Amino acid sequence: VSQSRYCKIRINHFWIPKHLFEWRSNFRERGWLTYLLYFLTIIIGFWQWAGFIGIGVIILSLAGCYDYCENLLILKYRHNKAKKFLWDKLLSHSLFLGKFLSPILLFYFLKYPENWLAYFLLCLIYWFNFVVFILIKYKSYIPNHSISSGKVISGLIFLGILLPYFFPISLVIFILFYPKAIQNLKNYFYA
Numbered sequence: 001v002s003q004s005r006y007c008k009i010r011i012n013h014f015w016i017p018k019h020l021f022e023w024r025s026n027f028r029e030r031g032w033l034t035y036l037l038y039f040l041t042i043i044i045g046f047w048q049w050a051g052f053i054g055i056g057v058i059i060l061s062l063a064g065c066y067d068y069c070e071n072l073l074i075l076k077y078r079h080n081k082a083k084k085f086l087w088d089k090l091l092s093h094s095l096f097l098g099k100f101l102s103p104i105l106l107f108y109f110l111k112y113p114e115n116w117l118a119y120f121l122l123c124l125i126y127w128f129n130f131v132v133f134i135l136i137k138y139k140s141y142i143p144n145h146s147i148s149s150g151k152v153i154s155g156l157i158f159l160g161i162l163l164p165y166f167f168p169i170s171l172v173i174f175i176l177f178y179p180k181a182i183q184n185l186k187n188y189f190y191a
Contacts, residue, residue: 020096021074026065034061041104048112052122055104059130060158062097066137069145072188082185086138086178090131097130128170129157135177141184 013027027034041054079085108119140147156173159166 017096020093021070022065022093023062023096025068026062030061030064034058037061038104042107045104045107045111048115051104051108052119055101055122056126056129056158058101059097059126062130063133063157066133067147069137069141069143069147072143075141075143075185075188080189082182082189085189086182086185089138090134093134094127094131097127125167125170128174132157132170132173132177135174135181138181139177139184141181141188143188 013024013031016023016027018024037054037058041051041058044054045051075085079088105119105123109116112119137147156166156169159169
């Protein structure tokens with residue numbers, strides 16, 4: 001059977017740095033969905049709060065970045081301490097998320113400046129949601145294995161996107177999972 005019959009259109013995600021391999025893998029598999037959500041969020045942004053729900057859905061779509069654990073050699077490539085590794089991972093991925101979402105966020109802050117405080121608080125909550133996905137991965141980290149424990153928590157986070165009184169869930173999960181992730185990673189760093 002000819003390769004051309006089953007040829008998929010591939011996009012080179014040159015804008016994703018190589019050290020963010022989770023993002024690259026997710027965009028290879030589900031990139032079209034994330035791009036679609038991204039542009040829909042801009043379009044529905046003309047209805048004030050609907051666009052911010054779109055940002056939450058984009059972040060939820062990025063949960064797929066963290067459903068597979070990398071090889072132990074990759075984990076220990078540049079770090080020798082669990083806490084330092086996790087801190088660097090959270091920082092680099094958070095900064096890239098900020099860059100990724102900055103056009104949408106700038107649009108909202110400029111279009112609706114009277115609601116800047118509400119938008120800022122929503123961004124903070126959505127950031128906690130994003131960080132929780134990373135913490136779930138490393139709380140349950142086993143080299144070269146898929147993580148399935150995050151599905152229920154992802155559902156709760158999705159509720160937090162749609163129903164405001166569920167927003168504190170991500171903060172509580174962050175507080176609980178951060179030390180557990182470090183403790184689990186210490187088993188692999190021997191420190």
